[in-house]
Amino acid sequence: MDTTISAGALPQRAAITRDPAAQAYLLLRVVFALAPIVFGLDKFAGVLTDDWTRYLAPEFNDIIPGSAATAMHIVGVVEILAGLVVLAAPRFGGLLVAGWLGGIILNLLLVGGYGDIALRDFGLLIGALALSRLATPQRT
Numbered sequence: 615m616d617t618t619i620s621a622g623a624l625p626q627r628a629a630i631t632r633d634p635a636a637q638a639y640l641l642l643r644v645v646f647a648l649a650p651i652v653f654g655l656d657k658f659a660g661v662l663t664d665d666w667t668r669y670l671a672p673e674f675n676d677i678i679p680g681s682a683a684t685a686m687h688i689v690g691v692v693e694i695l696a697g698l699v700v701l702a703a704p705r706f707g708g709l710l711v712a713g714w715l716g717g718i719i720l721n722l723l724l725v726g727g728y729g730d731i732a733l734r735d736f737g738l739l740i741g742a743l744a745l746s747r748l749a750t751p752q753r754t
Contacts, residue, residue, distance in 0.1 A: 635748065642745040643704050646711050651697035657690025671724035700745070708746030715739040 624643075625636035656662045666689075667682035678685040696714055700707030715735050722728040722735070 639748040647700040654690040654693030705749035712742035
């Protein structure tokens with residue numbers, strides 16, 4: 615893979631057209647920047663679901679100050695920030711998103727009844743780790 619990718623910059627056009635690793639890196643970077651931002655914004659807009667609070671485990675709600683709705687707004691802010699970190703520094707942003715997804719998985723398992731979503735999020739966690747690895751400078 616082109617070494618300019620490892621530096622966190624977007625791959626050069628030539629690399630995108632010929633290098634599958636550059637293509638994968640670009641796809642992962644775009645998705646893991648946009649998806650958290652969209653999900654974070656939706657914690658305020660409520661377009662994707664009419665009640666984000668149903669996904670919040672009581673164990674977490676009890677330790678987060680305020681109501682479940684306030685907790686979801688906090689979650690939204692964190693998700694937006696995570697997406698922005700992926701844009702700015704994908705190596706660290708990928709790790710941040712992976713850690714966040716780990717917390718979401720734990721939360722969903724505690725709520726119960728959302729094992730299918732937790733499994734999907736585990737796949738996303740692996741993708742976020744792949745992004746971080748692709749953005750890691752190669753040692754020669």
